[in-house]
Amino acid sequence: MVALNQEETLSLAEKAVTLTLRKGAEAAEAFVYQGLTSTVSIERGQIAKSSRIIDSGLGIRAIVNRTVGFSYTNILRSKSGIEETVLKALSSAKASRPDEDWHDLPAKKPFPSVENTYDNEIVKLHSEDLVKVASAMLNAAEETDKRVFPIEGGVGTSYSSIAVANSNGIEGFDHGTVVECSLATIAQEEGRVTPVCFEFNVERRYDINPEWVGKEAARLAVSALKTKRMKTKNTSVIFTQFALQQLLNFTLINAVKADYVQRDQSAFKDKIGEKVASEKVTIYDDGLLNGGLRTWKFDGEGVPHQRTLIIEKGVLRNLIYDSYTAKKEEKESTGNASRAGYLSTPNVEATNFHFVSGNKSPEELLRDVDEGLLVYYLQGAHSSNPASGEFSVVATPAWKIENGTLAYATKGTMLAGNIFQLLTNISALANNERKIGQLVAPWVLVENVKVVGK
Amino acid sequence: MKDVLAKVVDTAAQKFGAEYVEIRAQKLFKTMLTIKEERVEAAKQGIENGAASRVLVNGAWGFASVGTLDAETLTNAVSDACEMAKAASQRLKTPIKIVEAKAVEDKVLIKPRKDPSEISIDDKLNTTLTMSSTVLHYDDHIKGCTVDYLDSTGTTYFMNNGGTYIEQDELYIWSRILATAKQASVFTFSREEIGSTAGYEIFDVETPEIVGERVAKRSVEQLKAKSPKGGTFPTVLGPNVVGVFVHEAFGHLAEADLTLSGSILSDKLGKKVASDLVTFYDDGTKEGAFGSFKYDAEGVPAQKTLLVKDGVVVGLMHNRETAQKFNAKPTGNARAENFRFEPIIRMRNTFMEPKDYSFEELVEDIKFGYYLKSFRGGQANLNGTFQVGIQEAYEIVNGEIGAPVRNASISGNTLETLLKVDAVGKDFELWPGRCGKGQIAFVCDGGPHTRVEEVLVGGSA
Numbered sequence: 001m002v003a004l005n006q007e008e009t010l011s012l013a014e015k016a017v018t019l020t021l022r023k024g025a026e027a028a029e030a031f032v033y034q035g036l037t038s039t040v041s042i043e044r045g046q047i048a049k050s051s052r053i054i055d056s057g058l059g060i061r062a063i064v065n066r067t068v069g070f071s072y073t074n075i076l077r078s079k080s081g082i083e084e085t086v087l088k089a090l091s092s093a094k095a096s097r098p099d100e101d102w103h104d105l106p107a108k109k110p111f112p113s114v115e116n117t118y119d120n121e122i123v124k125l126h127s128e129d130l131v132k133v134a135s136a137m138l139n140a141a142e143e144t145d146k147r148v149f150p151i152e153g154g155v156g157t158s159y160s161s162i163a164v165a166n167s168n169g170i171e172g173f174d175h176g177t178v179v180e181c182s183l184a185t186i187a188q189e190e191g192r193v194t195p196v197c198f199e200f201n202v203e204r205r206y207d208i209n210p211e212w213v214g215k216e217a218a219r220l221a222v223s224a225l226k227t228k229r230m231k232t233k234n235t236s237v238i239f240t241q242f243a244l245q246q247l248l249n250f251t252l253i254n255a256v257k258a259d260y261v262q263r264d265q266s267a268f269k270d271k272i273g274e275k276v277a278s279e280k281v282t283i284y285d286d287g288l289l290n291g292g293l294r295t296w297k298f299d300g301e302g303v304p305h306q307r308t309l310i311i312e313k314g315v316l317r318n319l320i321y322d323s324y325t326a327k328k329e330e331k332e333s334t335g336n337a338s339r340a341g342y343l344s345t346p347n348v349e350a351t352n353f354h355f356v357s358g359n360k361s362p363e364e365l366l367r368d369v370d371e372g373l374l375v376y377y378l379q380g381a382h383s384s385n386p387a388s389g390e391f392s393v394v395a396t397p398a399w400k401i402e403n404g405t406l407a408y409a410t411k412g413t414m415l416a417g418n419i420f421q422l423l424t425n426i427s428a429l430a431n432n433e434r435k436i437g438q439l440v441a442p443w444v445l446v447e448n449v450k451v452v453g454k
Numbered sequence: 455m456k457d458v459l460a461k462v463v464d465t466a467a468q469k470f471g472a473e474y475v476e477i478r479a480q481k482l483f484k485t486m487l488t489i490k491e492e493r494v495e496a497a498k499q500g501i502e503n504g505a506a507s508r509v510l511v512n513g514a515w516g517f518a519s520v521g522t523l524d525a526e527t528l529t530n531a532v533s534d535a536c537e538m539a540k541a542a543s544q545r546l547k548t549p550i551k552i553v554e555a556k557a558v559e560d561k562v563l564i565k566p567r568k569d570p571s572e573i574s575i576d577d578k579l580n581t582t583l584t585m586s587s588t589v590l591h592y593d594d595h596i597k598g599c600t601v602d603y604l605d606s607t608g609t610t611y612f613m614n615n616g617g618t619y620i621e622q623d624e625l626y627i628w629s630r631i632l633a634t635a636k637q638a639s640v641f642t643f644s645r646e647e648i649g650s651t652a653g654y655e656i657f658d659v660e661t662p663e664i665v666g667e668r669v670a671k672r673s674v675e676q677l678k679a680k681s682p683k684g685g686t687f688p689t690v691l692g693p694n695v696v697g698v699f700v701h702e703a704f705g706h707l708a709e710a711d712l713t714l715s716g717s718i719l720s721d722k723l724g725k726k727v728a729s730d731l732v733t734f735y736d737d738g739t740k741e742g743a744f745g746s747f748k749y750d751a752e753g754v755p756a757q758k759t760l761l762v763k764d765g766v767v768v769g770l771m772h773n774r775e776t777a778q779k780f781n782a783k784p785t786g787n788a789r790a791e792n793f794r795f796e797p798i799i800r801m802r803n804t805f806m807e808p809k810d811y812s813f814e815e816l817v818e819d820i821k822f823g824y825y826l827k828s829f830r831g832g833q834a835n836l837n838g839t840f841q842v843g844i845q846e847a848y849e850i851v852n853g854e855i856g857a858p859v860r861n862a863s864i865s866g867n868t869l870e871t872l873l874k875v876d877a878v879g880k881d882f883e884l885w886p887g888r889c890g891k892g893q894i895a896f897v898c899d900g901g902p903h904t905r906v907e908e909v910l911v912g913g914s915a
Binding site for chain 2 (some may be wrong): 040041043044045046047048049050051052053054055056057059061067068069070071072073074075077081084085088089091092093095096097099101126127128131135149151152186188191193194195196232263264265267343344345379380382383384385386387388390391392393394396412414416450452
């Protein structure tokens with residue numbers, strides 16, 4: 001298990017704050033992260049590896065004369081190590097430059113309660129248990145079709161705890177669990193190789209379905225074996241959650257961050273109250289989502305998580321803020337300060353970016369398309385233009401839709417367009433919501449997307 | 455440190471009968487800066503000490519990582535790794551073996567001309583703030599600039615049960631500059647990275663003013679650019695784009711773990727896959743380059759590895775496990791980002807060898823095509839489908855460089871594209887970057903200007 005319990009973690013954070021103030025800071029904040037990850041890995045068709053990573057550390061922000069200094073350490077047992085970290089945070093602040101927009105660390109507010117974010121069953125799992133889950137997944141894939149080769153995957157559990165304390169009296173502790181299984185496969189036949197096909201299942205409680213993951217990863221690969229090129233044209237496209245997440249990650253999600261808007265790097269500047277998407281689209285940033293992958297009681301600065309309406313029936317309602325960007329506009333933080341464990345200062349980031357589902361099943365959504373494309377994954381989405389939203393990506397694997405059914409897998413197909421234009425062309429959302437990273441969404445049908453083929 | 459590691463290695467070998475055991479320890483110190491416009495977001499300093507042990511028991515791997523160098527915790531971690539390896543070995547079909555490697559005892563000291571750990575935060579802030587202000591004052595259309603800076607210095611320690619013990623200094627300097635420009639509803643975006651294992655003297659060559667202007671100019675010029683036509687065209691790739699192509703579209707497929715996973719190269723060793731003009735290397739020995747080091751994370755010396763010679767695949771990048779499978783020698787490509795990660799096969803400095811064309815000769819015969827000068831990102835799939843996004847491109851019209859083009863990207867099949875390389879330049883550039891494969895590795899890639907007979911260019915809407 002991790003080294004420090006709740007009391008010890010909070011006490012470490014509070015002591016670090018007190019010491020930073022005593023050494024000369026005007027304001028101080030300490031963040032303690034502890035994580036334990038256990039994994040059993042599949043490599044090239046067999047379970048071949050098991051690993052455990054234990055990582056914990058302390059990050060301190062010291063504020064002197066409107067300058068912010070930060071220092072971190074992963075040596076938590078030595079008193080002199082902590083003092084050295086405090087002094088480094090102060091020396092960083094003193095070497096830095098004052099920021100006129102700096103006001104204060106956030107003030108203390110009551111924390112909400114969250115549901116289904118911790119499960120003791122996950123903490124109790126051993127390597128042997130994970131090996132059983134991985135075997136079930138692997139067997140399911142291999143039994144589906146002989147042409148399938150499971151290239152990599154695995155089963156992992158993680159436990160993490162966070163604690164934050166600051167000189168305004170914030171003191172918070174929370175912990176959570178995650179369990180995940182995933183499998184990447186290819187199928188091979190007569191010298192042909194499919195693109196990598198991937199499925200996974202991730203939950204905060206011990207409630208995953210490894211057999212489904214194995215079967216799906218195999219089924220996808222087999223159905224991607226025989227490919228045809230399609231012609232260049234504008235057509236309907238159904239994006240699965242994987243493809244949607246890849247498209248939105250660097251574009252829409254950045255566009256609603258107050259940091260990007262204030263720095264004139266967002267297409268949503270001065271667009272609050274305006275229509276930015278089709279009326280089918282309603283999005284919340286929900287840091288309290290039941291069982292959400294990014295659900296915690298509070299954010300990286302100790303500000304309570306909340307549910308923020310971002311887009312309501314196509315109209316932009318709110319942005320997401322941390323306390324620095326909020327104070328710049330004399331607003332309240334929306335609890336969107338995110339940290340990379342103990343290694344970084346807070347940054348504005350989405351929690352659970354939740355597209356409200358429609359009421360059609362995915363089969364019904366498919367049936368409504370006379371001609372189009374079903375896109376599972378995209379390649380190169382990270383090379384889109386994050387500010388303008390322009391993208392030009394490869395859709396692979398993807399399947400041509402004809403008369404409401406999947407006709408064939410496509411090859412060498414690119415999609416080009418603008419993500420913000422695409423949002424206004426969403427014509428329907430299915431009801432098959434799932435969690436992928438920060439995105440919670442169903443399949444989405446978009447009209448009039450440019451598909452570049454032959 | 456040596457005594458502590460020896461005790462840990464001994465525990466795994468004696469008590470658990472591990473076939474192989476290695477332990478890597480690190481003591482690192484980092485400085486990080488983020489500048490947004492002319493505001494210093496935070497000056498950050500940190501200590502990261504930790505160790506990772508990896509063992510082979512009953513033919514399966516066990517790996518345990520802990521953020522401490524305390525002898526007792528390390529002994530517990532290696533025991534843990536052995537127990538986990540045993541658990542994982544239950545369903546093993548083919549036990550894992552590793553190839554023999556020569557025992558090495560060495561101490562690698564880095565003596566930089568300008569040691570970043572001896573340069574004050576104030577100096578580092580001046581450098582990064584100058585980059586940012588150069589960008590911001592270049593033109594009224596520039597709206598934003600973000601500069602990130604990182605330096606990492608310290609020592610890594612490696613021991614295995616084959617008699618190898620290495621102490622190796624580590625030094626990395628990295629910076630990334632992002633500029634955005636806007637005119638009416640047109641946004642443009644430009645990125646540049648600096649990276650070195652030599653020392654802070656990199657900023658004497660890539661001065662804040664030179665880099666700042668390069669990034670800003672590109673962002674502003676792109677405002678006037680037009681969208682490319684979609685379709686296949688003859689193209690000339692700049693060294694920066696050739697680099698990302700060699701790395702993403704070919705290099706990953708030649709990482710032996712991915713070759714074994716069924717990459718399109720899996721049955722191509724010894725076969726011709728590219729035009730005669732194509733020769734690729736992955737070289738860990740280029741002095742001061744961002745992807746260079748003396749020993750890899752398995753204690754194997756880095757080397758210059760020939761991957762493709764005159765169009766024929768002649769080598770792959772190996773660790774000790776894949777070298778055993780291929781009956782090859784390990785190439786020193788096993789790398790781990792830090793103690794939290796296990797070593798996996800990664801590229802180092804990957805490039806195409808220059809030939810004899812001048813830039814003018816490459817361009818002169820093209821009636822209409824594209825000159826792709828600088829990339830934004832790239833990705834490839836095991837089946838050889840690649841995509842490279844372009845941040846700076848121009849039309850080629852009647853043998854001359856024409857109007858700028860924005861948001862272009864190219865895609866296709868790697869091997870089909872390599873066969874269409876029909877002329878290779880005599881110049882050469884190497885560019886630093888970071889590569890993600892579940893963990894980050896610092897790398898370089900590059901080559902000469904290169905002409906491809908035709909490639910699919912994806913246009914914007």
